[in-house]
Amino acid sequence: MASRKNAFYAQSGGVTAVINASACGVIETARKYRHKIGKMYAGRNGILGALTEELIDTGKERAQHIAALRYTPGGAFGSCRYKLKSPEENPVQYERLIQVFKAHNIGYFFYNGGGDSADTCLKVSRLAERLGYPIQAIHVPKTVDNDLAITDCSPGFGSVAKYVAVSIKEAALDVTSMAKTSTRVFVMEVMGRHAGWIAAAGGLAQEKEGDAPHIILFPEIPFDQAAFLKKVQQSVDRHDYCVIVVSEGVRTAEGKFLAEAGTRDAFGHTQLGGVAPFIANLVKENLKYKYHWAVADYLQRAARHIASKVDVEQSYAVGKAAVELAVKGHNAVMPTIVRQSDQPYKWTLGVARLADVANREKLLPRDFISRDGFGITAKARRYLAPLIQGEDYPPYRHGVPQYARLRNAAVPKKLKAAFQI
């Protein structure tokens, strides 16, 4: 038992409705391998916690609170937007990480994030080996953007996708009820600065020809104002209304974000508004239709109340698999989702080498977008539909969800030197 190593888990980057389900999978599974894995520490505010030696002892949490992570959105231990520089640029950071890991007898590093953190995870693994303190580094995939390579989908995406599809379906019923005398055009802005996966998911609200959304604007398709306005006009002519999903990352042909291309406020600052008000205004200026717009922002990626059951299961499964891979001796790998069939949807777990995942971005394939650039194809639908299947409701008390509240007890520091971030 003396050789038994402790483990470190950290959440990285933007959190999701289900990243804690992965944490739950990691912690619950580690507890089953007590003969191999000693304590399970978590980084307070992600990798920052490792650098500053602010570790949380998840062993102090009761089993029922860890179980509650499965249905709790956000990052239960804190996450951060902090990318380690390359070891050449900033070797001190990596040396510090290894020092902290060494001080706390940490032999397993579970890093729960997107493409950037897969890269960090890989670097930590390589550096640790070079510095003579080998660590098994396993990446746990997570991103609402669905842009991770190799894995069929990214845990976190399915739930945002479901939120967007459900929201569009509901808002469209509102708009169509009143289109004769009120709002004709409704614009909903969704996340996705580089890839249009989330915007595409809005297309799942459409079950029949003529259903909303009538237009989807993708970051992959340069914005063509004339074609767009023509399409809006057509939709209103045919259906009395027009529902538009717009990705925050939509750009002009020159590559400029629409949200920034537009207007300035009275002080000359770039306008605060997102792209939804910009698009809505464009419609009003040119077509005179009454409009409304919504910007879901964090609501979409925090909406655990309407999470996809498939997504929750996959998020838990990759957490569990990460620990099992570690126990089996793997290093510098990431569990992946492997699709076996679309309908009925079947999936299993696979393994990818981090070298193949790190810093690669999976854009929406062109054949997922309809020829006119304003909708999704049957192929996209086949891919997307299974990912929003099933509901997985959290428990409620007094009308609001009862999400986990952890103690997050600090592990006493062992190093004398503080570390300046």
Add this chain to the structure above:
Amino acid sequence: MASRKNAFYAQSGGVTAVINASACGVIETARKYRHKIGKMYAGRNGILGALTEELIDTGKERAQHIAALRYTPGGAFGSCRYKLKSPEENPVQYERLIQVFKAHNIGYFFYNGGGDSADTCLKVSRLAERLGYPIQAIHVPKTVDNDLAITDCSPGFGSVAKYVAVSIKEAALDVTSMAKTSTRVFVMEVMGRHAGWIAAAGGLAQEKEGDAPHIILFPEIPFDQAAFLKKVQQSVDRHDYCVIVVSEGVRTAEGKFLAEAGTRDAFGHTQLGGVAPFIANLVKENLKYKYHWAVADYLQRAARHIASKVDVEQSYAVGKAAVELAVKGHNAVMPTIVRQSDQPYKWTLGVARLADVANREKLLPRDFISRDGFGITAKARRYLAPLIQGEDYPPYRHGVPQYARLRNAAVPKKLKAAFQI
């Protein structure tokens, strides 16, 4: 049976997540009183359908589709923003209504709306009598704004309230996870142009001292920029982050809407953005915190997927009660919700005279707002909490809710003259 009159039901004004539950209550109950009520017609696009003689025969819908209205958001027959002028100003409108009612042997008028439509309902009842074709006019209460007089709450409000409380709770978990290195301040804009009921409901997300929301901005309290910024600063100092709920109707001390008081775009137009981006920018300019903002807009009032069970039950109940009142011979009345106790929450139905309801607006009482003007009191909490109790999930298929799709079969017109709106 020859004396059996037909009925007319219309939806009025902004639709809600549960106005169709009232329609369901009206139609299902009318079907039980076939010996008293003949056909149940609905107005296509609300009262416009009555004026233009565009009636829908709800008798052509199968029972299961009518039952599905209970969990379908939006207005299934169409609604409109169209206020009848006073009979003195525009007697022709009322005469036309009576003509249409007479032509289709309509003796019952069920009008499902807010304060304005209660007034219309009353006028129709009075005019009908004066014109020698008496009609029993019953108002069915509905408004997300919760500003109807006499009734303890307005059907439609509880579901928006729940959506806002749940959304704030979830988004707050996201923000607090990352506040150390990312967003510190999150602003969510909610509906309520005159009354702060919906904003107040955001306060239900708070279960413990320090929980979000940290600040609520009400239309009832003139915006005090200095006090607001100080409060934001305090919240970030104490909790690392600050979550703000802002009502769209927040005004300056001079009575100007904040959303309009602010900035202009490059072309000199008033800025498109709502009040959320305005508030977020204020924080950034003065305190330099990184911010995010969301504008839920129609999503909040269409969010049937997270409707309040209490609200759904009450919405159905007032529809049912309206028909029962009609059958008993009542006229110019509205069923109301009467609260019997807060905890456990008990309610029953009452009846109000339309003359007491019409054109009155119930603002948030000052003692529901904390002394500093930025939160809700225990009294507000006692009132609000029961209204968001319980979940009432719609059925799903392929990951999205299966909402009713009605045939909305047209009733053949009987009048020769068309009516110009």
